[in-house]
Amino acid sequence: EYTYLQYHSYITIPFVEDASIENAIHCLAVMLYYNRPPEAITDRMKRLTPVAMRMEVKEGINNCLIINDSYNSDINSLTIALDFQNRRAAAKGMRRTLILSDIYQTGLPPASLYRKVADIILHKGIERLIGIGPVISDNAYLFNLEKEFYPTTESFLAQLDPADFHNELILIKGAREFHFELISETLELKQHETILEINLDAIVHNYNLFKSKLRPETKIICMVKAFGYGAGSYELAKTLQDRGADFLAVAVADEGAELRKAGITMPILVMNPEMSSFRTLFSYYLEPEIYSFELLRAIIAEGEKLGLAGYPVHIKIDSGMHRLGFEEKDMEQVVEILNDQTVVIARSVFSHFAGSDEKRFDDYSHRQIETFSRCADYLQQHSKHKILRHILNTAGILRFPEYQMDMVRLGIGLYGVSPIDTPCGLETVSALKTTILQIKTLSAGETIGYGRKGVLSRDSRIAAIPIGYADGLDRHLGNGKGCVVVNGKRAAIVGNICMDVCMIDVTDIDCKPGDRVEIFGEQLPVTEIAEKLDTIPYEILTSVSTRVKRIYYRE
Structure with a gap:
């Protein structure tokens, strides 16, 4: 709804993100200024399309990583892009390089503007600056770091030697008229013409959608096993860590170790630990699922050799899936073993549904919940510390939210695929x-x-x-x-x-x-x-x- 002079009318803005809404409001203001009739404004606003403003992360030459943000150049978006770069550089141990064009329409005198830019990039830890444009070049003296300047993108490309870039995280940030996409294409690692695009905003949207269905205190385990369901585990893990997810879950210890090496610090649960992986588990503080007496005794024995105490493990209950896990009849012995040592403690107890996505299995799912609850109750009654409980997967979150307990496991839904027929607002990842x-x-x-x-x-x-x-x-x-x-x-x-x-x-x-x-x-x-x-x-x-x-x- 808007009011302007004699006009009072309504419009529909076909966007939900803040930047596109702001752009649409600018369009409205221009049409009102030119005295366009309300019906024309309404029609035109419905037909607006978003401006491409996406920040891409690509593999670069010589073990570099390219962050391509060559769509706009202003102080606010520069700070956001530098924060994005900074988190990834810290995780990967890469040198931080910024390729920056002239910045327009700030209302500041050039010296004041680029003094501010110099302060920002110094604070954000940039180690190398490549400035492109006549104005930033004129103010080169304000930047106190390794630097080089060029009047145009063409002059930079003419002198570009790929060997000058190695093991760097390169943020390419420029106004559209500088055509920095040419720089991105030059520094990008040329591989297969076939690509898999992963929308990290969609991951965040889907995570938030499921989080909104839970109580505030309910924790979320995000499944990033199998190379993040094919999407690549590190970038997804970093995004989820930044959003405050409580746990990640991987299939095997090596997947967790790679995430640790890449800088992921949040708790990581290993769903299928192997006897040969105990040293990897302990070295990278990965938390294993324990599903058998053999595995439980073996990890305790290995932990005793290393002098470990209170190492977190997750006890798996077979409530009806009949794949892996302790059965209800095993619980007394599980408790005896846990209470007879100090190497490990049960951080959580959990189980898997066999058919939570299908209504025809609801009776069976409820029997699974009952079996799991009895096992979890017994384990908690014989423990001196709080043990987290979780049984809901993606389908379970949507269909049985009353059983969210202490924690849930978010898998395929995180990646934009609904396990049930009812649409639930997921975005394609x-x-x-x-x-x-x-x-x-x-x-x-x-x-x-x-x-x-x-x-x-x-x-x-x-x-x-x-x-x-x-x-x-x-x-x-x-x-x-x-x-x-x-x-x-x-x-x-x-x-x-x-x-x-x-x-x-x-x-x-x-x-x-x-x-x-x-x-x-x-x-x-x-x-x-x-x-x-x-x-x-x-x-x-x-x-x-x-x-x-x-x-x-x-x-």
């Missing part, structure tokens, strides 16, 4: 994309690919894209069973999928080599692909090969 390599015009009757399985029924335009089963594109999607999205339209996969390439039918699509292709993401949900393959989204997400480059971004 991962998008697998590639590009068109070549397009051929072929006649009806021609065949495509190995085994000549793709037989054309009409004259067709066939595009080759650089993704195959070695990248994680399931071979069963070939021969028309699967499709991809090109410029907003679906294109069927033609013939057998090869190891590194597959072919798609783009006869009815306006496209050219170099155009982007979505394998799954916003336009083609991973759940749809899973249904075609008669599997689950977990398998699709975790099948994306590690040779596919991950790009992380924030809006």
Whole structure:
């Protein structure tokens, strides 16, 4: 609702994020200034599209990491970007470099502006500055650190030697007219044309959505096992740590050790510890799940050798999943062993649902809850310290919130996939994309690919894209069973999928080599692909090969 002079009307702003809302209000102010009628304003406001302002994290040359924020340049966004860089540099032990353009429209005299910028980057720990633009170059004397300046982006690129960058976390921050995307492309590690984009803002949104469904005191374990469900565990772990998540959970000790090496300090639960991994567990303070007497006795014995005391472990109860865990009849002996030593203490007790995502199993799920509760009660009654309880997974949080107990485990929902049919407002996290390599015009009757399985029924335009089963594109999607999205339209996969390439039918699509292709993401949900393959989204997400480059971004 707005009022201006004789106008009093309503508009709809098609955004929810603060920056886009502010931009929309500027558009409204301009139209009011030019005396546009209310009905025209209402129509135009509905048709606004957001300005691309995303901060991307990419692998760079010579073991560098690139933070590309080459969409805007102002003091406030510079501070935000430097904070983002600073957290990652501290974790990875990398040198901090800033490539910065002239900053416009601040209302400050140049000397005052760049003195302020110099203070900010000094405070944020920048070790190397590359300034680009005539104004920042004129004020080079204000910066007291390793520095170099260039009048234009072109002059910098002309003198750029890739060997000058090594083991650096490089923030590229510039006004749009400087075209710093050219710098990002030059410093980016050139790999496969196929990429997996991970939206860290979506991770935060999904985390907050589930957190809003819980009591304030309920803790959250975020599952980042299996390389973060294919999305890459470190960036996700760092984002979740920054958001205040209580625990992370990984599958094996080596995954946890890598997170510790990368600077993750929050508690990490190891779901499938191996007997051979005890030293790794202890060295990196990883908290193991204990599911058998053999494992419990072995970890106590190993801990005694090292003189450990009060090391946290998590007791797993088999309440009906029948995979791993202690049964109810075992609880008396579990308590005897725990109380007869001081090496480990039970930090939590938990269990797994067998079918919490399906209503037809609700009676069984409730019996599991009852069994688990009896076991947890017995364990707590015979312990001198508080033991956290958790049984709810993502589906459980949505369907049985009354049993959230002390803690919940957030898995597939964190990654934007709902385990139940009811929409719950999740945002897509991962998008697998590639590009068109070549397009051929072929006649009806021609065949495509190995085994000549793709037989054309009409004259067709066939595009080759650089993704195959070695990248994680399931071979069963070939021969028309699967499709991809090109410029907003679906294109069927033609013939057998090869190891590194597959072919798609783009006869009815306006496209050219170099155009982007979505394998799954916003336009083609991973759940749809899973249904075609008669599997689950977990398998699709975790099948994306590690040779596919991950790009992380924030809006």
